[in-house]
Structures are given as structure tokens and as C-alpha cells.
Amino acid sequence: MLKNDSSPIWERPERQPRPVPVPLSREVVVQAAIALADAEGLSSVTLRKVAGALGAGPMRLYGYIATKEELFVLMVDAIYAEMLEGEDATGAWRARIARLAGHLRSAALRHPWFAALLGGRPQQGPNALAFTEAMLSAVAEAPGIDDIDTVFLATKVIGAYVVGAVCDEAADAAATRESGQTKAQWQDANWPYIQRVIATGRFPMLSKVAHQMTHPAPGTLFGRGLDRVLDGIAGTTSTSR
């Protein structure tokens, strides 16, 4: 009860029961943040907006995270969890790796902000570790890759390729989305610039790429690149094409 209230009881408003707060959890908070990022971009992920989407005050979130940066960390790990949903350890090693890589790629394209959070902070969340574990165990089944040092190196190479390739692809997607245009519109808007750069004559190889290359679908490119990487770690050229 209010102790020092100068207004007489007649005018003093009655205590009204605190509205029952929506039950929250770290999971719910993170999912709300992810939904916001998916819908309006990473820069719209604001403690106020996240809390607002949950019908709570901003300070409520500090019961679940200590910092906005921690929210980002949780978001990234939640996406790793998404990749592993329904994943089992079946199939030949190359197929397993390709499947895992594909999961990461499609998750990154579903959540264009994901790639932007990948660099710059270590990935040590339980789900990120589970993803690495899955990669390690798939690699360990490859013939000729036995000692743990080789397994680790191969896994590192695969992981680095996948992350790097996905950063590339997602960057375009994010820029497109941020500009509020369609992919074609965005490419059309950038093409004149690229053309002028090429016209300087200082980029003969890029010119060849722009003019003479066939342009396979991004997914195809990703897969073929992964094949090259797997060839490298297997020390074979079996699946060249």
C-alpha cells in the first residue's frame, strides 16, 4: 500500500490488480526476435519492438538476456537448431555432408540476417556445436580420413567453404531486401555500375565472367563448389563434372 500519499482516500484510485504478465521464456523471446528480423530486417530488432511484440515492457527482457548482443548470439544458435531438425546420421558420407551444407544454406536464405551475424562472434552455442559434431562424424566416415587431425582439418575446410559461400549469397539477398526491390530490380540497378567498372579495362577476367560465363542457378554453383572441396579433402577427382 502506498504510505505517503497526500491525496485523501476518497480521491485516491483503488489498487487495480497487476495485469497477469504473458509468460515468457528465452525460447519465446528469441523466436520473437527472429520473426522480427525475418520480417523487417536485423536493424528492426530492437529490445522495445521485441518486447512489444510479446506484450511486455522492454526491461522485461533483461530477465532472459543481459545484453542485446546476447540476444543476437541466441538467435544465431536457434537457426543452427533449425538446421538440425529431423536430421539423422544416415547416408553415405558425401551425401550427409551435402545435406548438412544444404541445410545451412537454405536456413541462411530463409533468414537473410543470419550471415551478417556469423562473422565477428565465435560460434560456440550448443546447436552450433551439434552442427559441427554432425559434420565431424560425417567426415570421419570418409575413406582414408582416419586420424582426428585430418578429420578436423577436413571439417574446417568444409565449414569455411559453406560459411563463405553462404555469406556471399545472403549478402545479395539482404541488400535486395533492404532496398525494397525485387532481385531483378536490384541487379538491374547495379548493372550500370558494374559495366562502367569493366569498361575501365582494368578487369579483363571480370569482363570475361560478366560476358562469357553461363550463369547457373546459385544452388547449382554451391553444390558444384562443394564437390570440388570434397574432392580436395578426399584426395580424389572421382566426381568431377
Place this chain on the structure above:
Amino acid sequence: MLKNDSSPIWERPERQPRPVPVPLSREVVVQAAIALADAEGLSSVTLRKVAGALGAGPMRLYGYIATKEELFVLMVDAIYAEMLEGEDATGAWRARIARLAGHLRSAALRHPWFAALLGGRPQQGPNALAFTEAMLSAVAEAPGIDDIDTVFLATKVIGAYVVGAVCDEAADAAATRESGQTKAQWQDANWPYIQRVIATGRFPMLSKVAHQMTHPAPGTLFGRGLDRVLDGIAGTTSTSR
């Protein structure tokens, strides 16, 4: 001259000449931002602080950039320029590629914020394009890689690996720096967590990695991984080791 000034001339302060503004340029602004990021981390790169470091008001910067995001874009491309300083197209193709990759890696370690800016935005600055051009021309010299499609795919694979590997390494460096500790302190602080994760028994491969692996220097690992990638695109296993 002030037109509607009610104070009499006797009390009106004399016009003092505007202090000659420090001459600026996009280059100077970007270098100041880079210096700030190197010294105090990316989150300290503030338009006010950058301008302050140059002895100018914040709004002055808007003569050179339209947005803070544009400043970030320029910073990234400036680092690409750094990588190419003194670079020439000499040496065998594998050596050239290894040299270029090494430049990117060392630049990223010199500027721990660089990796965080890599994902999330397309790299189309003139220096980033020059870097890609150098990679393309080196790859084109590899025997058996002739048509432009193969050259592009190989370059994409190499670039993705390098970026991904560098993100990994730089993330640790950035986290270490951000925590204000030495690398050893930071690793010691994280080790108990990793140990508890492994103790769950759900990560047998990670356990092996943690306990049985020899831990080569990061640079060595980077180089060996690059060798695997180059093996893959060359379709040979020549330099295995």
C-alpha cells in the same frame, strides 16, 4: 551580417573569422574510422567520434558519406586496398593464390572488425573487385582450368574458403579483444564451458578433437586447408601432406 539583431552594436560581439576547417576527404574520413575501429572496436565507430578525431563536427561527414552504412562499406573496401598494396602477378599459380589468401588473412587479423562486416553486404567496391580479379587471373593459369565457367567456380570456392576461415579466426580475436583479456585468459575462461558440454557425452567427435588433436598454429591450419581446396580445384592430390 546579422540583420535583425536587437542588441546595440556596442554590445554585439564582433564577427570572428570562421576557424579554417581541416581539409577532409573520403580517404581521410575512412582512415580515421579504421583507426578508431582498430583501437576501440567496431562499436566505437561513431559519426561523432570519427568527426571528433578529425577536429570536425559530426554533420561534416555527410559531405562525404550519406549514411553510416556507407562508411562501413568504404572501410571494408579500404582494407581490400591494403591487401593489394605492392602485390604483383608474379609466381606460380598456387603460390600466387596462397599469397593473396595470406594477405586477406593477415589483414583480417590486423583489423578484427573486418570479418564482422564481410557477411551481410555485397562486396562490389573497386578494391574488392580488384582482389577478385587477381584471384581469377591466378586461377586461370592453373593447368586444366581453361573455360571461364571453371575458372569462376574455382575462384568462388577459394574465396569462400578464405572468407569462411578468416571469419572463424577473427571471431575469436574479436571476442578476446572485446573482453579486454589476453587470448590465453579468454580461452581459459571458456574452457570450463566447453568441458561441461563435452561431458554430456553427446559430442564424441568434439571430445576427440579437444583431447586427442595436435593443435597446429592457426596459420599452419589455414595453409593446409587452402592446400586441400587447391587440390580439389586442380583435380590432383599432388601436394598432400
Place this chain on the structure above:
DNA sequence: TATTGATCGATACAATGTATCGATCATCCG
């Protein structure tokens, strides 16, 4: 039933990116 400890959110605050706009300078034209 009184007390304690946890939890919620109103309020507050400093810092940020950036719009606005008057004041100042440099330049050009007569």
C-alpha cells in the same frame, strides 16, 4: 498474517544517427 524475496514496468538518461537551417565562405559576374 506479516515478511521476505523475486519480478515487473515506469521513469530516466546518456548516446546515437540524422534533418534542418542559419551563418559563413568562395566564386563568379557585372
Place this chain on the structure above:
DNA sequence: CGGATGATCGATACATTGTATCGATCAATA
């Protein structure tokens, strides 16, 4: 050479952000 014009600078302002503080409320315990 003097006045007009256009560019450039920075003071001020504002909405928005992350987060500290703290009183008010609830649930559990003694």
C-alpha cells in the same frame, strides 16, 4: 572591384536506442 549566388560548415534539435534505477506488485514462506 563590389554584390549576388551557390556551396559548405556546424549549432541545434529530435526521435530512437540500450540500459540503470527503483518503487510497486506478486508469490512464497515463516
